[in-house]
Each structure stands twice: as C-alpha cells, then as structure tokens.
Amino acid sequence: MATMTTSITSQSLPLRFSFSIALSQSHTFSAIPFSRRHLHLSRRAPSLSTISAVQSDVLVPDETKTPTFWALNAPNLNAEAIEMDRVTEAELKENGFRSTHRTKIVCTIGPRTCGFEELEALAVGGMNVARINMCHGTLEWHQKVIEHVRRLNEEKGFAIAVMMDTEGSEIHMGDLGGAPSAKAEDGEIWTFTVRTFGLNCPERTITVNYDGFAEDVKVGDELLVDGGMVRFVVTEKIGPDVRCCCTDPGLLLPRANLTFWRNGSLVRERNAMLPTISSKDWLDIDFGIAEGIDFIAVSFVKSAEVIKHLKSYIAARSPERNIAVIAKIESIDSLKNLDEIIIASDGAMVARGDLGAQIPLEQVPSVQEKIVQLCRQFNKPVIVASQLLESMIEYPIPTRAEVADVSEAVRQQADAVMLSGESAMGQYPEKALAVLRTVSLRIEKWSREDKFHSTFEPSTLLSSVCTGISGEICNAAAKLANKLKADALFVYTKTGHMASLLSRSRPDCPVFAFTPTSSLRRRLNLHWGLMPFCLGFSDDMESNLNRTFFLVKARGMIKSGDLIIVVSDLLQSIQVIKAP
Numbered sequence: 001m002a003t004m005t006t007s008i009t010s011q012s013l014p015l016r017f018s019f020s021i022a023l024s025q026s027h028t029f030s031a032i033p034f035s036r037r038h039l040h041l042s043r044r045a046p047s048l049s050t051i052s053a054v055q056s057d058v059l060v061p062d063e064t065k066t067p068t069f070w071a072l073n074a075p076n077l078n079a080e081a082i083e084m085d086r087v088t089e090a091e092l093k094e095n096g097f098r099s100t101h102r103t104k105i106v107c108t109i110g111p112r113t114c115g116f117e118e119l120e121a122l123a124v125g126g127m128n129v130a131r132i133n134m135c136h137g138t139l140e141w142h143q144k145v146i147e148h149v150r151r152l153n154e155e156k157g158f159a160i161a162v163m164m165d166t167e168g169s170e171i172h173m174g175d176l177g178g179a180p181s182a183k184a185e186d187g188e189i190w191t192f193t194v195r196t197f198g199l200n201c202p203e204r205t206i207t208v209n210y211d212g213f214a215e216d217v218k219v220g221d222e223l224l225v226d227g228g229m230v231r232f233v234v235t236e237k238i239g240p241d242v243r244c245c246c247t248d249p250g251l252l253l254p255r256a257n258l259t260f261w262r263n264g265s266l267v268r269e270r271n272a273m274l275p276t277i278s279s280k281d282w283l284d285i286d287f288g289i290a291e292g293i294d295f296i297a298v299s300f301v302k303s304a305e306v307i308k309h310l311k312s313y314i315a316a317r318s319p320e321r322n323i324a325v326i327a328k329i330e331s332i333d334s335l336k337n338l339d340e341i342i343i344a345s346d347g348a349m350v351a352r353g354d355l356g357a358q359i360p361l362e363q364v365p366s367v368q369e370k371i372v373q374l375c376r377q378f379n380k381p382v383i384v385a386s387q388l389l390e391s392m393i394e395y396p397i398p399t400r401a402e403v404a405d406v407s408e409a410v411r412q413q414a415d416a417v418m419l420s421g422e423s424a425m426g427q428y429p430e431k432a433l434a435v436l437r438t439v440s441l442r443i444e445k446w447s448r449e450d451k452f453h454s455t456f457e458p459s460t461l462l463s464s465v466c467t468g469i470s471g472e473i474c475n476a477a478a479k480l481a482n483k484l485k486a487d488a489l490f491v492y493t494k495t496g497h498m499a500s501l502l503s504r505s506r507p508d509c510p511v512f513a514f515t516p517t518s519s520l521r522r523r524l525n526l527h528w529g530l531m532p533f534c535l536g537f538s539d540d541m542e543s544n545l546n547r548t549f550f551l552v553k554a555r556g557m558i559k560s561g562d563l564i565i566v567v568s569d570l571l572q573s574i575q576v577i578k579a580p
C-alpha cells in the first residue's frame with residue numbers, strides 16, 4: 001500500500017516554503033532526507049493523482065542553517081566543475097532568467113560558415129545545433145566542420161550538437177559541372193539526362209541522379225525545380241535525354257530537388273520505391289557514427305519501419321553512443337503515417353522545402369501546426385525548417401512576411417527553428433541568426449505575458465497522451481513554477497527523459513538541466529527552454545543541491561532569494577527552494 005509523506009520545512013538558509021513529495025521506484029511515497037530538521041505529515045495516499053498536491057501550511061525555521069553553516073559546509077569545489085556555455089552564462093548574468101531564449105536554433109553549415117571563426121560567431125550568436133547536409137560537400141569537408149564544432153565545445157564551453165541530414169534517394173539535379181548556378185530563361189530548351197559527364201557538361205544540360213528518370217517521365221509532364229522555383233514542360237524524349245521547355249524562368253542551383261507532375265498531381269512511379277536510406281546514406285551514417293555526431297535527420301521518411309531499422313543499427317554499431325534519430329516530414333507518404341513515425345523517432349523536422357513541393361503550398365501551414373502539436377503530445381522535439389528567412393540569403397533584413405512566419409513557429413512553441421541557405425551560403429548568416437533570436441525572444445515574452453498560446457492549452461494537449469508518473473510530476477512542477485512565478489526549474493536527469501518532459505510542459509521559467517554526460521547535454525540542447533549543464537551528481541539529492549547551488553551561484557548565474565523548483569528522476573520528486 002502506498003504511503004505518502006509530506007515533509008514541510010523552512011530554514012533561514014535555504015528558505016524552503018513547501019517541501020517535497022518524493023516517489024520511490026516501488027511507488028511508495030517518502031520524504032527526501034534533505035534537511036536534518038523537517039516535519040513529517042504522513043498519511044495514506046488515496047491514489048497517484050495526488051502527487052501534484054504539493055502543500056505547505058507550516059513553516060519551521062531551521063536555526064542550524066545560518067550563513068555561517070553554509071560558509072562552513074559549502075562544497076569544496078571549483079566553480080569550473082560545472083560545464084555550461086558562455087552565451088547562456090552571460091545572458092543570465094546580464095538580464096536574468098526571463099531573458100534566455102526558449103526556442104532553439106539549428107544552423108545549416110555550408111561554404112559561408114564552415115571556418116572556425118564563422119562557426120564561433122554562430123555559436124556566440126545562439127546556434128544550438130549545427131546541421132550538415134550530406135547532399136552537398138565531401139566527407140573531408142564535413143569532417144572538418146565536425147572537428148571545428150568539437151573544438152568549440154571543448155575549448156569554449158559550448159554544447160553545440162551536430163546533426164547529419166541524409167541525402168536520401170529522391171530525384172535531384174547534378175552539380176552543374178561545378179558552376180555555382182545557371183539561369184534558365186523563358187522558352188529556352190534544356191536537356192535533362194541520366195547520362196554522366198565529367199567537367200565537360202554540354203550547355204543547357206542538366207544531369208539527373210535517378211536512372212529511371214527518362215523512362216518514367218512522359219511528354220507533357222511538368223518538371224519542377226525546387227518545388228517550383230523554376231518550371232519546365234517535357235517536350236520530347238530521346239533515349240536517356242529528356243528535352244524540356246522552360247515555362248517559369250529562374251536560377252538553377254546545384255543538386256536542386258526535382259519533382260514531376262502530370263495532370264496537376266505529383267508523379268510517383270518507380271521513384272516511390274527508392275529506398276529512404278540509400279547505400280550512400282549508409283556510408284554517410286557510418287561516417288557520422290564514427291565521428292560522434294549527435295543527431296541523424298532522415299530525409300523523405302515514409303514509414304516508422306525505416307526509423308526503427310536505423311535506430312537498431314545505431315544501437316548495434318554504437319551501443320555506448322545514443323545518437324538521436326530525427327524524422328524529416330517532407331513526403332506525402334510520411335503524412336499518412338505521421339503518428340507511428342513520430343512515436344518511433346526521437347524527434348521530427350517539418351521540412352517545408354520538399355513538403356511544399358509534394359503537397360499544395362496552402363496546406364503546408366496546417367500540416368506544420370499538426371506536426372508541432374503531435375510532437376508535443378508524444379514528447380518529441382520538433383524543428384520547423386526551410387525558408388524562414390529566405391530573402392536574407394541576399395538581403396541584410398528580412399521581409400515582414402518572414403518575420404511573421406518565424407513568429408508563428410515560435411508561437412506554436414516548436415522546439416527549434418532552422419536556417420538553411422541563410423547560414424550555409426547566404427551573405428548574412430549572423431544577421432539571420434540575430435533575427436531568429438530577437439523575434440523569438442519577443443514572441444516568447446509576449447506569449448508568457450499574454451498567455452497567447454491558447455491554441456496549445458497544455459491541459460487538453462498534454463493529457464491526451466499518457467506520459468506516466470514522470471510526466472505528471474513534470475506537469476505539476478511546471479504548473480507550480482508558473483503559479484509561484486519561480487525563477488527557474490532545476491532538473492537532475494541521467495537519461496534526459498525527465499528534462500524533456502519538463503520542456504514539454506513549456507513552463508514560463510527556464511529549465512536548468514543537469515546531466516552527467518556531454519553527449520546528453522548536447523542532445524538536450526535541441527529541446528525548448530532547456531539550458532543543459534554537465535555536472536556529475538550522486539544519488540544523494542541533498543549533496544547534489546548543495547553542490548549545484550554553490551557552483552551556479554559562484555558563477556553568478558543565480559542570486560540569493562531566487563525561487564527554484566527542483567525536479568529529479570533520481571527520486572521522482574518536486575521541491576521548492578529559495579536560493580541560499
């Protein structure tokens with residue numbers, strides 16, 4: 001039979017108004033032995049649903065915990081023993097808890113940002129995840145980027161995660177014989193071919209990576225480059241060559257995606273049978289595992305099976321490394337199996353670039369909202385990607401429409417937003433990053449103040465999927481933090497699960513996530529509102545708390561009197577603490 005013990009303690013330092021309800025593994029309730037003097041109120045727990053009832057009506061001053069006590073008992077630790085990134089640290093010191101940005105930022109690294117200094121500028125600007133797109137660049141190039149990120153983390157204290165994005169086997173153009181771009185004019189005849197050329201690609205000729213291309217297309221089909229940036233109509237087929245007339249002129253970029261349409265519908269013939277993970281992708285994945293990357297984003301996922309398959313491969317190849325698998329939602333097939341795909345994955349990406357080439361554009365916003373909500377329900381981080389600030393590839397300020405688009409993703413409380421061309425090859429990568437930060441900070445503040453996120457009312461959204469005892473504890477802790485206007489939530493987490501559940505509750509205050517390993521710290525960096533720190537901790541919560549308060553205070557990140565709600569997956573507990 002479960003027994004609940006509510007212990008209520010208040011000390012001069014730290015002042016603890018209400019104290020914890022702890023839940024042991026066997027689901028019996030017991031007090032955390034944090035203070036030497038606390039009051040126990042034991043009673044039978046009628047049901048598990050009472051665990052959120054953290055209550056305090058008695059305050060017992062604890063004279064033993066005077067400033068002298070804390071001075072004498074302060075853990076003998078160097079303040080450097082906690083790993084945190086200097087951007088978060090500076091932000092907290094300067095502007096306090098509310099200033100930290102909750103929406104995370106993924107930056108695609110390309111020729112414009114692959115140098116160490118450029119990467120550092122992005123890190124300082126708030127990049128949380130560096131994405132490398134395996135459609136482009138050589139393995140040596142990617143290796144260099146990974147090495148730079150690793151060095152930044154080691155030398156400068158960042159926790160930037162590396163995400164590898166697979167090429168997949170969808171149809172795309174070749175690399176234009178090395179040219180940066182080519183202009184197709186209205187009415188021009190171009191040849192799309194499955195033949196290969198060296199550097200001597202004939203004029204107005206585009207190679208296509210899919211061998212079945214010339215057989216699958218028909219005269220009269222429409223050929224869309226990059227979802228319609230440039231448009232052609234097929235006029236003639238000659239063996240491996242397909243002659244096309246340009247109907248919507250524009251700029252052709254190397255390796256641009258190709259789709260073909262017949263009578264207004266996307267043609268998916270044999271190309272629909274292409275594997276989601278190609279043989280080249282498997283080689284890239286092996287490379288990524290060997291390089292210690294943190295995320296693999298799988299392009300053109302069609303079903304949950306491929307995600308499960310990749311996850312078991314990673315587990316077998318690299319049992320000690322927990323690489324997270326992100327499902328890119330960008331094909332029609334993925335929309336049919338959305339729930340299963342998200343459940344099987346460790347996160348998802350709304351890859352609006354290709355998605356907008358496969359479904360009518362006007363459906364993209366509602367699909368985005370649906371994916372963001374589902375991910376939140378299933379407790380998976382979600383990234384909103386592509387064209388958020390597309391015009392900033394060329395211009396130093398965004399369009400008003402782009403600002404509105406970023407605002408919408410932030411308002412939906414997606415975990416992260418992503419830059420593609422803006423940071424990979426645009427002229428203003430740092431400015432684009434700054435726009436993401438400024439806009440997200442403003443909208444987050446607005447959401448907190450005006451409770452503008454009414455469409456994402458947690459009570460209905462979160463209760464629809466059961467996340468067990470941990471989920472209820474985290475929801476309760478987040479609610480408590482909002483109600484008490486707590487300055488921060490602290491979570492001690494060995495697997496990251498408890499931290500992700502707290503993030504899922506989208507509390508008003510930031511969440512300090514203490515985790516013992518650097519790789520988990522990097523992965524948690526993708527989650528909304530989490531500030532991950534690396535800190536070795538024990539099973540003794542009292543000593544963990546003493547140590548953390550000492551370290552975090554020594555770094556000037558919290559001050560005496562700050563109200564902190566503490567959650568832990570060691571004891572499954574909630575505590576309310578005034579910082580000593």
Ligand SMILES: Nc1ncnc2c1ncn2[C@@H]1O[C@H](COP(=O)(O)OP(=O)(O)O)[C@@H](O)[C@H]1O
Pocket residue numbers: 108109110111133135136137253254255256353420421422424425
């Ligand atoms: N590793 C790289 N090497 C060269 N160019 C790159 C690289 N990564 C990205 N780019 C450039 O940035 C653009 C935008 O990146 P992204 O959206 O990831 O790719 P894509 O356009 O192929 O979907 C690409 O079209 C390409 O021009």
Ligand SMILES: C=C(OP(=O)(O)O)C(=O)O
Pocket residue numbers: 133135165299330350351352353354355385386420
């Ligand atoms: C993110 C996307 O994928 P990629 O850039 O690899 O095409 C997308 O299509 O939106």
Ligand SMILES: [K+]
Pocket residue numbers: 133134135165166167168299
């Ligand atoms: K890709």
Ligand SMILES: [Mg+2]
Pocket residue numbers: 299330351353354355
């Ligand atoms: Mg794509």
